Ligand SMILES: Nc1ncnc2c1ncn2[C@@H]1O[C@H](COP(=O)(O)OP(=O)(O)OP(=O)(O)O)[C@@H](O)[C@H]1O
């Protein structure tokens with residue numbers, strides 16, 4: 681079944697007049713990988729929290745398959761939408777396998793009991809994220825990048841329809857970053873709707889079907905296919921900095937680079 685999650689004209693201001701989103705429209709449709717990009721503080725994490733139903737915006741609405749998302753209960757939402765926040769700091773220690781199994785709880789039976797099929801899903805998700813060899817390690821002893829991949833396994837184990845991830849590759853080495861983007865693209869091609877917040881515009885250009893670019897004014901500066909969004913004029917205005925765009929030497933996609941202070945002044 682295909683799903684469509686949409687932020688419709690969403691605006692949000694946190695307490696003390698801190699605007700975070702202004703009139704933002706953003707879709708997440710089954711079968712496509714979406715990227716949310718933009719400068720620090722532009723509202724990307726806020727938009728993701730709004731899209732997964734954790735934050736109710738001051739204005740506008742989030743709609744899933746034609747129904748307001750706020751009408752869905754937490755468990756029902758968790759079966760549809762998985763959300764990986766930007767920072768996860770568990771307060772207690774669990775093994776890697778237990779963290780992967782946490783993703784199964786929206787599907788658990790009576791009294792939260794998990795069965796053999798749930799454990800098999802958790803094992804498969806550890807394999808998909810190349811973390812199977814860590815399965816008996818204490819999660820708190822892992823490196824930042826290892827933790828990110830295990831958390832991704834836990835999100836995948838949730839077997840949702842829509843997957844929202846906030847900077848899931850920020851601590852990953854170059855190999856694992858490519859592997860995660862490749863996995864997200866494959867998940868989209870298998871029919872999931874996937875939305876990833878990232879600062880890596882070149883990865884977004886190579887792997888995402890559609891981008892939403894937020895600007896420093898917390899509004900959508902551009903949205904659409906990467907080649908349409910990633911232009912020098914649009915990016916320079918959105919980031920308030922001099923941005924250069926060429927062509928990636930291997931992928932042929934837009935290749936984005938920020939000019940350093942001295943270069944941009946010249
Ligand atoms: N809980 C909060 N209370 C008050 N202001 C907040 C809160 N969370 C975010 N903000 C503000 O809202 C704006 C958008 O924040 P958000 O975290 O969505 O940005 P972001 O695009 O994800 O940034 P980054 O790239 O640094 O992660 C910022 O100005 C931020 O300071």
Ligand SMILES: [Mg+2]
Nearest residue numbers: 724725726766
């Ligand atoms: Mg953020």
